[in-house]
Amino acid sequence: MKSGNSFIALGGAQSVGASSYFVKIDNRSFLFDCGRGISDGITLGPNMGVLLQEECINSLSQLDQIFISHGHFDHVGYLPDLLAMNAISSVIASPTTKELGKYLMSDGSEKQLQGLSDDKRQIYNQRLQGAFAKVQTIPLNITQQFEDYQVTLFEAGHIPGAVMTFVETSTKKILYTGDFLTNPTLLTKGYCLPKGVKPDLLVLCGLHAMHPQYQPVRIENISVSYMSICLQKKQSVFLSIKQLTKGLEVIQLLNMRMEKGLIPEARIYVDSVLWRIADSFSIVGQSVLTQRCHRIQEKNIDKNLGIYIGTGKMEKYFAHVIKFDFSLHASYSDIVKLIKDTIPSQVMVVHTGSPRNDDNSALISEFCDIEIKFCKSENRYSI
Numbered sequence: 001m002k003s004g005n006s007f008i009a010l011g012g013a014q015s016v017g018a019s020s021y022f023v024k025i026d027n028r029s030f031l032f033d034c035g036r037g038i039s040d041g042i043t044l045g046p047n048m049g050v051l052l053q054e055e056c057i058n059s060l061s062q063l064d065q066i067f068i069s070h071g072h073f074d075h076v077g078y079l080p081d082l083l084a085m086n087a088i089s090s091v092i093a094s095p096t097t098k099e100l101g102k103y104l105m106s107d108g109s110e111k112q113l114q115g116l117s118d119d120k121r122q123i124y125n126q127r128l129q130g131a132f133a134k135v136q137t138i139p140l141n142i143t144q145q146f147e148d149y150q151v152t153l154f155e156a157g158h159i160p161g162a163v164m165t166f167v168e169t170s171t172k173k174i175l176y177t178g179d180f181l182t183n184p185t186l187l188t189k190g191y192c193l194p195k196g197v198k199p200d201l202l203v204l205c206g207l208h209a210m211h212p213q214y215q216p217v218r219i220e221n222i223s224v225s226y227m228s229i230c231l232q233k234k235q236s237v238f239l240s241i242k243q244l245t246k247g248l249e250v251i252q253l254l255n256m257r258m259e260k261g262l263i264p265e266a267r268i269y270v271d272s273v274l275w276r277i278a279d280s281f282s283i284v285g286q287s288v289l290t291q292r293c294h295r296i297q298e299k300n301i302d303k304n305l306g307i308y309i310g311t312g313k314m315e316k317y318f319a320h321v322i323k324f325d326f327s328l329h330a331s332y333s334d335i336v337k338l339i340k341d342t343i344p345s346q347v348m349v350v351h352t353g354s355p356r357n358d359d360n361s362a363l364i365s366e367f368c369d370i371e372i373k374f375c376k377s378e379n380r381y382s383i
Ligand SMILES: [Zn+2]
Pocket: 070, 072, 158, 179
C-alpha cells in the first residue's frame, strides 16, 4: 500500500453524477459522498477499483469513514451497493439526511428501478433501507472527536439536511462543500460556515465554477402571473418540475404566495412521488403540505380546478403547462467568495456542469496564490 497524502475523484469530477471523492491523509482513508449518475438510461457508479489499482488501500473495508453530504442520488445513490458488498465500518451524515435520504434520492432511484423485476426491486429496497439504517449521525456545528481526527458538519444550504464536512487531522484540514448555496431558499437558510474554518484543502462542488457570466435563476424571482391568469379563467395549470426537491420548494412557494394573496386561492395537487417526499418532511418538522394540498388521483386529473405539480409525464392532460426550473447551486461569484473567505492553499473543483461555455481560466486567474485544479476523474493528486 502506498503512503502519502492523495486525492482522487472516483466519479463526478467535471460532470454531475456519481460524486465520490477519496482523500488519504495521515494514513486515514476518507470517502466524501458515494453517488450514482444516470446517462442515457444507464446508471453509473463511481470507479472504486481505482483505489485498489493505485494501491491507496488494499480493500474497501479499509475506508475509515464515508461522509454523505446530502440525500440527492448523485451523492448517495451508490451507497446501498457499496455497503451491501463491503464491510465498511462507518458512514456519517446529518440527522435530516439519515431520516429523509431514502426519499430525497428517489429522483434517481425510481429511474434505476424502471423495468426491474419485483425480486430485484425488493433486493434494491432492502439494500436501501439497510444502508440508511447503518448511517450514523452527528449534530451540526459540534466538533466530534474520532481517534486521531475531528469532524464538524456545517449547514450547506442546498437542500434540507445538506452539509459541508470539515475534517481535521494532526497535519491537515479538509473542507468538502458538497452542493451548496449562498442564498436562502424557502426550505433552507443558505450555507453557514464560521469564520475560523480555514482548510488546507477545499474540495469544492462548483457547478458554476466555469460560468463567470451566468446568473442562476432563484426561486423567489419566478413569476407566477401566467398561473394567476389561468386560475382566474377557471383553468387548471400543470407545473412540470425537474427534480423532486425543487418540487417541495415550489409547493412552499405556492402556499406562501396564496397566503399573501399574490395568486388566487386554489387547490394544489401533488403527484404521488412528490407527495411521499413532502409527507416524509413532517418527520423532521418541516412539512410543506397545507390544507389546500391534495394528492393527485390520476382518474380525476381534469375534473378538479387547481394547480398540479409533478414531473413531466402528466403534461399531456393539461392545456397549460409551465416548466418550472430554478437553481439550488452557488453562482460563480458565490464560489469566489467562499474561496476568499476560507483561503485554502489547494482547491479541487469537482461536480462542474452545464451551461456549457466551459472555461476554467477565470477562476484560476482570480487566485494567483492558491493552487486551483479542475481535477480529472480517476487521477491521483498529491495533497
Ligand atoms: Zn444536490
